[in-house]
Amino acid sequence: MDIITALKAISDDTRMKIITLLLQHNYCVRALARKLGISEAGVSQHLKILREAGLVSGEKKGYFVHYSVNRDALREIAGNIESLACTEPSNEEGKCRCREI
Numbered sequence: 716m717d718i719i720t721a722l723k724a725i726s727d728d729t730r731m732k733i734i735t736l737l738l739q740h741n742y743c744v745r746a747l748a749r750k751l752g753i754s755e756a757g758v759s760q761h762l763k764i765l766r767e768a769g770l771v772s773g774e775k776k777g778y779f780v781h782y783s784v785n786r787d788a789l790r791e792i793a794g795n796i797e798s799l800a801c802t803e804p805s806n807e808e809g810k811c812r813c814r815e816i
Contacts, residue, residue, distance in 0.1 A: 716769045716788050718795050724768035725792075729753065730761050734784055737771060743779040 773780040
């Protein structure tokens with residue numbers, strides 16, 4: 716999974732709401748559209764971005780595709796952010812590594 720692509724995907728407010736809803740329950744496009752108050756086409760476009768980022772997947776059930784969150788991908792994102800938060804500054808604090816021209 717590309718962490719940058721995944722972070723860009725969830726940086727959109729609507730896509731974050733979709734992830735939040737899907738963490739609680741698997742939904743089809745129609746149900747997500749009703750819950751979010753946007754068109755089914757709009758939901759489909761957001762789901763496409765989330766699928767391409769590896770954050771959601773769909774399973775066909777009858778006439779509908781029900782979507783769920785790839786929780787392992789979310790854990791990977793969280794781990795990357797946690798690693799960033801734990802990064803300590805170098806001992807050369809305050810020293811610029813660039814040469815002045």
